[in-house]
Amino acid sequence: MKHKKLSRREREKLRQRQEMLAAALELFSEKGYHNVSMHEIAEKAEFAVGTLYKFFRNKEDLYKSLIAEQADRFHEALTRAIEEADDEIEKLRNYVKAKREVFAANISVIRLYFAETGGASFSVKAGLDKEIRERYEQFLRTLASVFESGIKRKRFRKIAEPYQLAVALDSLCNAFLLLWLEAPDDRPFPEDPDVILNILFKGLVDT
Amino acid sequence: MKHKKLSRREREKLRQRQEMLAAALELFSEKGYHNVSMHEIAEKAEFAVGTLYKFFRNKEDLYKSLIAEQADRFHEALTRAIEEADDEIEKLRNYVKAKREVFAANISVIRLYFAETGGASFSVKAGLDKEIRERYEQFLRTLASVFESGIKRKRFRKIAEPYQLAVALDSLCNAFLLLWLEAPDDRPFPEDPDVILNILFKGLVDT
Amino acid sequence: MKHKKLSRREREKLRQRQEMLAAALELFSEKGYHNVSMHEIAEKAEFAVGTLYKFFRNKEDLYKSLIAEQADRFHEALTRAIEEADDEIEKLRNYVKAKREVFAANISVIRLYFAETGGASFSVKAGLDKEIRERYEQFLRTLASVFESGIKRKRFRKIAEPYQLAVALDSLCNAFLLLWLEAPDDRPFPEDPDVILNILFKGLVDT
Amino acid sequence: MKHKKLSRREREKLRQRQEMLAAALELFSEKGYHNVSMHEIAEKAEFAVGTLYKFFRNKEDLYKSLIAEQADRFHEALTRAIEEADDEIEKLRNYVKAKREVFAANISVIRLYFAETGGASFSVKAGLDKEIRERYEQFLRTLASVFESGIKRKRFRKIAEPYQLAVALDSLCNAFLLLWLEAPDDRPFPEDPDVILNILFKGLVDT
DNA sequence: GATGAATGAGTTTTCATTCAT
DNA sequence: GATGAATGAAAACTCATTCAT
Known part of the structure; x- marks a missing residue:
């Protein structure tokens, strides 16, 4: 419950993260973890793969x-x-x-x-x-x-x-x-x- | 219930199959289907990969x-x-x-x-x-x-x-x-x- | 005849493609289609196999x-x-x-x-x-x-x-x-x- | 033109050889050299693979x-x-x-x-x-x-x-x-x- | 002598991850 | 800071060849 004062920067970041997770969720639940590639997720989320790796270690x-x-x-x-x-x-x-x-x-x-x-x-x-x-x-x-x-x-x-x-x-x-x-x-x-x-x-x- | 007269050959086959399944079981339950390779199974079962494929289509x-x-x-x-x-x-x-x-x-x-x-x-x-x-x-x-x-x-x-x-x-x-x-x-x-x-x-x- | 304005990117791509094809040509004509592996081609062309597959479906x-x-x-x-x-x-x-x-x-x-x-x-x-x-x-x-x-x-x-x-x-x-x-x-x-x-x-x- | 006196043994051998070649011919011309396996040939010729290798080095x-x-x-x-x-x-x-x-x-x-x-x-x-x-x-x-x-x-x-x-x-x-x-x-x-x-x-x- | 089970090197292809731009 | 081209390790699967029976 500490999401009080988020700079515009941080809010933007959070939104991007949510979009990535949303794309991943859709793909994972449709095809299963191992049948989804990072590229697929990146594409669906409309980010570059590299960006995905900025948000998640792997x-x-x-x-x-x-x-x-x-x-x-x-x-x-x-x-x-x-x-x-x-x-x-x-x-x-x-x-x-x-x-x-x-x-x-x-x-x-x-x-x-x-x-x-x-x-x-x-x-x-x-x-x-x-x-x-x-x-x-x-x-x-x-x-x-x-x-x-x-x-x-x-x-x-x-x-x-x-x-x-x-x-x-x-x-x-x-x-x-x-x-x-x-x-x-x-x-x-x-x-x-x-x-x-x-x-x-x-x-x-x-x- | 027709496993009455199995030739030595057939019994041997069955034993091999069981060994393969046992090795696979151990690996699958430890690491999950997608994280186990056919080579791993073959190695654990002490057979060659080719032999595995003689017993199972894929x-x-x-x-x-x-x-x-x-x-x-x-x-x-x-x-x-x-x-x-x-x-x-x-x-x-x-x-x-x-x-x-x-x-x-x-x-x-x-x-x-x-x-x-x-x-x-x-x-x-x-x-x-x-x-x-x-x-x-x-x-x-x-x-x-x-x-x-x-x-x-x-x-x-x-x-x-x-x-x-x-x-x-x-x-x-x-x-x-x-x-x-x-x-x-x-x-x-x-x-x-x-x-x-x-x-x-x-x-x-x-x- | 529409190869007028190719961006540097595109020209680079084309050059890489040509290098791959050249390597493949040399190997294929020397040893025949079936006796040449994709790894061989990649190596000769000095690319990674993965890169080969970026240019050609298979x-x-x-x-x-x-x-x-x-x-x-x-x-x-x-x-x-x-x-x-x-x-x-x-x-x-x-x-x-x-x-x-x-x-x-x-x-x-x-x-x-x-x-x-x-x-x-x-x-x-x-x-x-x-x-x-x-x-x-x-x-x-x-x-x-x-x-x-x-x-x-x-x-x-x-x-x-x-x-x-x-x-x-x-x-x-x-x-x-x-x-x-x-x-x-x-x-x-x-x-x-x-x-x-x-x-x-x-x-x-x-x- | 030296196929004069062939022992029964030799004639039999020759006949087997012909059968193998006939099977191979049919398969090769249908599918091409690299798309035919020795097993396929052996099966078509109704011999065991090992027998094929008795007749042809490889x-x-x-x-x-x-x-x-x-x-x-x-x-x-x-x-x-x-x-x-x-x-x-x-x-x-x-x-x-x-x-x-x-x-x-x-x-x-x-x-x-x-x-x-x-x-x-x-x-x-x-x-x-x-x-x-x-x-x-x-x-x-x-x-x-x-x-x-x-x-x-x-x-x-x-x-x-x-x-x-x-x-x-x-x-x-x-x-x-x-x-x-x-x-x-x-x-x-x-x-x-x-x-x-x-x-x-x-x-x-x-x- | 014939057999065919067993082998394992080798093939095509995918994909997580990195890093120069 | 974002990008996506390039990478290469690793996977599933095949098949020529051998050798114990």
Whole structure:
């Protein structure tokens, strides 16, 4: 939050950087990291390759920056969604809704993001994603705190540790949303966020 | 199941193929498809590149064969685990146990497998994974049938469609197991499969 | 003929291109298309392979460009030779002289050119030479028109169709010149172009 | 002419050799020397590659043998055609007829042959064709002797040296026949061998 | 003697990166 | 400070040749 006083120079720089990242994003999510060349990105962004290298140390750095930026956007949106409600249940409902919207509006990035944070963490050079994973962890802890508070306030039964519940909800969302993204026609995504939440909320067996 | 009488020649062939796949697996899961060269694989497998190409039409074919073979192994093991029990709950418990074992014994493949079936479907040539996805779908339907039968027999409350429950359980397992695999020390994986199942079984809120 | 105002850049480009083609020509005519590698050409031309590919899409394109360029040069020179004289006989004499000069000054290209337009049309990818053949045809028609006009003006007896006479003269020239080029010491090429022309002009038998 | 007493063993060998050459011929003339692999030849000939190498030192040797064999066949046929007639003019007529037949029946080989003896002598390794060229020379001298005798016997006017006349006739035949072979529909080859001979026999200008 | 599996040098082509202008 | 021409390492893949069976 320190982007206060940027000289015209700096603002211009930032804008150029954004244009480069935008071009890269489009190409990467369309063709995958290894099938996109720096020249392609430069051309799409309407800069010279040399200029690209003024902004990013190398291709990997560009990719990393891109993913990090997007991840931040997503986590910010999701964190906001959680913070916007007071009630724990409403927070979770907001979160599922926000996640659905994020997925729908960013299908291609999401794929890229999953290639990175999902199992395919090796897809580019190993270790590339340390920073990303940390932010993801951080977000999971935010989500966990909702469960924690809910449990403390007796609104939730403690069927598992808060962090585990956060992992559970997040993975359920990802699974259902990816399912939907892959075949939006066959399995229309339920408008109702409760389809996902109910799996957590209601028990499969009587207790 | 027609691998009855293999000539010495054929057995030798098969062994070589396995060695090649093993070398490829190790390298792919360590560095990712695009960061491994055919020469590297050949060297690790202690064959000449030319020999590699006698067994696999090209790099993609080698990769596909590798993934398909492993995926089959996994799905077979999981299907067996489900079939071995009679009771629906026991079936699910068996499934979680088997999945934990499969993950633990095949960390590196699992990563590769996720790169394939997970979001990064574009990572190699699009469509490469059609077959794999179909087998996955098929397995999910098998898992769904357990929920269906459980619901019919009133052992489970119908908190969601059987297929959705299958997706849910599978994704919960994946999430928890990957979490564990990534940092086995910090978050030791619970011996008890019920940690995962409880999230499905017990409701978060009273109903 | 629009090569008027070439920027320094463009002139430089053209010079580089010529150097590449010159290196390629030397190697191709010495060892044949298939026995020359792009690396060899690049090295001889003192460029990096990558630079070669900036100028020519691929090896075939480089080869094609080379042949086309040379063929054009030759046909232009020969057409000019024909046009420079008024009298039909003088035109033919000029043509033979010009052809002798062209052959003498371009032995190596000539070999390459023959591999292309001669029988070995399959030597590179089939159809590669369509354009070249067409230009050759066109030139033959120009030569034929000399015979046609000569016959019309009763300077020549019509011992065959004009086009056939053109083919005949051309093949006689090629045969004699190649003979000479292959063993210039044994069979010194006659200074007098009439040695070839006489075979056409004079009859072997009285008529 | 020393193939008198061949043991069964030797005859068998010879037959195998012929089969290999036949397979190679078909492939070479269809696709060109460099686009045919030894495996392809072996497969077509229904032998193992190793066996191919028992008969020919290497690919080049196989090719050379093939061309030499075919060249011999052709030159023998043409020499026979010349010897069969008594009269010089009839000898030449016979020669043209025979050459036409040889071309028509062996289009593909002819192409291969021309790639070798024509300008493209470099097409395989340089110098490959020394032997072939000598046989060609020898044949030209045979043809020259016809002109020589014709001149001596006053049947022909001496419009050029006999050897030159041989070169001339041969090149005329080649040119017209190749023309025909390339587009047999457009330019049907004249049944009458005199179309070619007349160019030599009759003078273009009155003398 | 025949076989064909195994070899690995060699080929074309791409592309991340540098640096003179 | 931006440019994009030039670079050359590295990749996928082929195929002539050998040699153990």
